[in-house]
Amino acid sequence: MTLIDTNVILRYLLNDIPEQAEKAASVISTGAFTLPEIIAEVVYVLTKLYGVPKEEIKDIVSPILDEISIENSVVISSALAIYSDTKFDFVDAIILARKKILAEDIFTFDKKLSKELATTTP
Numbered sequence: 001m002t003l004i005d006t007n008v009i010l011r012y013l014l015n016d017i018p019e020q021a022e023k024a025a026s027v028i029s030t031g032a033f034t035l036p037e038i039i040a041e042v043v044y045v046l047t048k049l050y051g052v053p054k055e056e057i058k059d060i061v062s063p064i065l066d067e068i069s070i071e072n073s074v075v076i077s078s079a080l081a082i083y084s085d086t087k088f089d090f091v092d093a094i095i096l097a098r099k100k101i102l103a104e105d106i107f108t109f110d111k112k113l114s115k116e117l118a119t120t121t122p
Contacts, residue, residue: 001031001069006041009034013042013060014050033069036094039076043083043090058084075101088113096120 001054004027012024042061053058058080065073078097078120083090092113098104103122108114 001033002027002114004028004032004068005036006038007047009038009061009064010045011040013046013064026037028064028067036071036076039070040090040094043080056085072098072102075089088116 003042004024007020008024008027008064011020012028015021027117039061043057046057046060047054062080065077070076074102075094075097078101079090079093082096083089083093086093088096092110095108095113096116099106099117101122108117
């Protein structure tokens with residue numbers, strides 16, 4: 001299995017450089033994996049550099065989770081939904097998803113996040 005980075009995922013999702021998008025599709029189809037940190041960077045680049053509204057991020061990024069392996073894919077999928085539906089940034093959405101899915105104890109000084117964590121149940 002091949003580890004793919006942010007640029008591979010972006011080329012695949014955006015199909016903005018056809019030659020690279022084709023190569024990305026080929027690598028993905030033969031078995032690829034990525035890391036949660038890379039998905040976080042994909043979300044950041046899509047929203048900040050490409051101006052994709054956060055409400056659309058889940059619909060754009062979620063389908064690739066069915067095509068590649070990723071650690072805690074259920075958490076990342078849930079984080080994409082939280083991110084698209086709330087004002088939390090993606091890293092906070094991952095933290096909320098980890099609380100919801102993995103029932104982890106989480107400590108933070110972030111008051112808004114702490115309040116949301118208190119009401120999040122597994």
